[in-house]
Amino acid sequence: MNSLGSDRPLSNDHNARRTAVRILTRAEKEKAYVNLLLQRQLRELGDSRDRQLAAALVNGTLKNRLTLDYAIRRHLKTPMSALPHMVRAILRTGAFQLLYMDRIPAAAAVNEAVKSVKAEEPKFAGLVNSVLHRVAEVGWEFPWPDQKKEPARYLAVKYSHPQWLAARWLARWGLEETEKLCISNNLPAPTCIRTNTLKISRENLVSRLENEGIQVTLSAKTPEGLFIEDFGALDELLSYQEGLFTVQDESSQLVAHILGVKPGERVLDVCCAPGGKTTHLAQLMNNQGTIIGNDLYPAKLSLVNELVERLGIGIIQTQAGDAGILEGIEGRFDKVLVDAPCSGLGVIRRRADLRWQKSEQEIKELSEIQKKILLRAADFVAPGGEMVYSTCTIEPEENFEVVKVFRAERPDFSSVSLTGEINFPVTAGDKKQLAKGVFQILPHLYNMDGFFLAKFRRAGL
Numbered sequence: 001m002n003s004l005g006s007d008r009p010l011s012n013d014h015n016a017r018r019t020a021v022r023i024l025t026r027a028e029k030e031k032a033y034v035n036l037l038l039q040r041q042l043r044e045l046g047d048s049r050d051r052q053l054a055a056a057l058v059n060g061t062l063k064n065r066l067t068l069d070y071a072i073r074r075h076l077k078t079p080m081s082a083l084p085h086m087v088r089a090i091l092r093t094g095a096f097q098l099l100y101m102d103r104i105p106a107a108a109a110v111n112e113a114v115k116s117v118k119a120e121e122p123k124f125a126g127l128v129n130s131v132l133h134r135v136a137e138v139g140w141e142f143p144w145p146d147q148k149k150e151p152a153r154y155l156a157v158k159y160s161h162p163q164w165l166a167a168r169w170l171a172r173w174g175l176e177e178t179e180k181l182c183i184s185n186n187l188p189a190p191t192c193i194r195t196n197t198l199k200i201s202r203e204n205l206v207s208r209l210e211n212e213g214i215q216v217t218l219s220a221k222t223p224e225g226l227f228i229e230d231f232g233a234l235d236e237l238l239s240y241q242e243g244l245f246t247v248q249d250e251s252s253q254l255v256a257h258i259l260g261v262k263p264g265e266r267v268l269d270v271c272c273a274p275g276g277k278t279t280h281l282a283q284l285m286n287n288q289g290t291i292i293g294n295d296l297y298p299a300k301l302s303l304v305n306e307l308v309e310r311l312g313i314g315i316i317q318t319q320a321g322d323a324g325i326l327e328g329i330e331g332r333f334d335k336v337l338v339d340a341p342c343s344g345l346g347v348i349r350r351r352a353d354l355r356w357q358k359s360e361q362e363i364k365e366l367s368e369i370q371k372k373i374l375l376r377a378a379d380f381v382a383p384g385g386e387m388v389y390s391t392c393t394i395e396p397e398e399n400f401e402v403v404k405v406f407r408a409e410r411p412d413f414s415s416v417s418l419t420g421e422i423n424f425p426v427t428a429g430d431k432k433q434l435a436k437g438v439f440q441i442l443p444h445l446y447n448m449d450g451f452f453l454a455k456f457r458r459a460g461l
């Protein structure tokens with residue numbers, strides 16, 4: 001059996017490895033978006049097992065880049081930066097297979113890497129061969145930075161996180177908690193889908209998917225959620241094309257439930273693209289009422305419109321505009337959703353390259369944008385109406401600080417308790433927070449994407 005549990009000879013995995021190396025090279029060299037490259041290039045691999053292997057190699061290598069470089073550098077005489085991008089990608093994917101993919105035989109990982117480098121950069125074949133042989137021999141038997149003397153560096157190198165981020169989390173949560181968070185960020189993220197209850201019940205969707213050969217388990221945290229085995233091309237399923245589901249994590253599915261919309265209401269979603277929550281709101285409204293879906297970027301609104309079409313929703317009107325200004329929107333709304341642009345640092349497990357793209361400066365800048373958007377959106381809440389603020393980050397400047405500023409500036413809004421809104425056990429600390437109307441979901445505590453939610457009600461007339 002090879003790494004993916006099939007009896008297929010390993011040499012057939014060659015294309016998957018070459019594709020992974022090409023994607024990683026372009027991602028680093030051209031700063032190209034990995035998700036887009038994956039989407040495009042995986043299609044060229046006809047076999048679903050090849051797609052899975054290529055995706056696992058790209059995501060795993062990117063996530064663990066710092067740790068891999070630490071392991072590789074020990075056997076290099078020149079700095080990594082002196083090597084061509086392609087050679088770096090070949091070394092990293094090779095080392096990833098050797099250190100993280102137990103079921104790939106070491107000889108296959110090294111031989112495939114050497115074959116690739118011979119085809120692309122032949123003069124580095126000897127180097128790749130000898131470095132990967134050394135990585136295979138040494139395995140994990142090398143010293144880490146001292147946990148006590150340099151805890152941030154230790155966490156950064158051992159769990160492949162930027163050191164500034166590890167230092168931030170250490171100051172907030174201490175070593176033990178931060179270590180758990182880093183570990184959970186490196187686990188593969190399960191694929192969660194949301195049943196389109198306008199077209200099918202969750203129960204019937206399970207049968208449909210099983211008939212299409214997909215393994216399914218129910219989410220215990222949301223009524224529409226299902227976990228499915230993602231074979232890398234969900235859109236090829238008839239059930240997908242018929243709009244019976246959309247991909248959305250459990251945390252994200254909580255948001256529309258917490259806003260508590262009802263059929264017939266008037267709802268404003270100020271940052272709606274690509275449409276996950278706005279379409280969920282429409283489902284919960286039974287496709288009755290009005291939703292205005294606003295987003296800054298017209299191009300992203302076409303993604304919303306495509307999703308709306310596929311899911312068969314008729315109550316969403318999209319419009320482009322800056323949510324910090326919100327011009328041209330008439331009247332007030334029963335419910336307003338502010339799913340603000342954020343650093344995304346709660347969903348590191350889902351986006352392999354995200355951890356390397358963020359900075360403290362960006363967190364601070366986003367915090368200012370978030371405050372502006374939330375304060376402006378509040379003007380559109382009808383007396384007695386409600387508003388939810390949500391993000392997929394776990395950084396306090398983007399969450400608690402935004403809420404603090406909002407509370408200080410808008411005494412006409414009060415917090416709405418979230419006790420009773422969450423159907424799974426939470427920590428004692430989170431219980432207290434829920435009663436105060438906020439919930440910071442930490443991924444390692446709940447095995448969900450890291451999210452933040454806060455709910456407010458505007459005073460009645």
Ligand SMILES: C[S@@+](CC[C@H](N)C(=O)[O-])C[C@H]1O[C@@H](n2cnc3c(N)ncnc32)[C@H](O)[C@@H]1O
Nearest residue numbers: 271272273274275276277295296322323339341
């Ligand atoms: C977290 S995403 C929203 C996700 C969406 N609610 C969903 O569930 O699919 C934040 C969105 O805010 C948009 N955005 C960024 N800055 C904005 C602004 N100033 N005004 C309106 N939208 C903005 C981005 O284009 C992005 O689509």
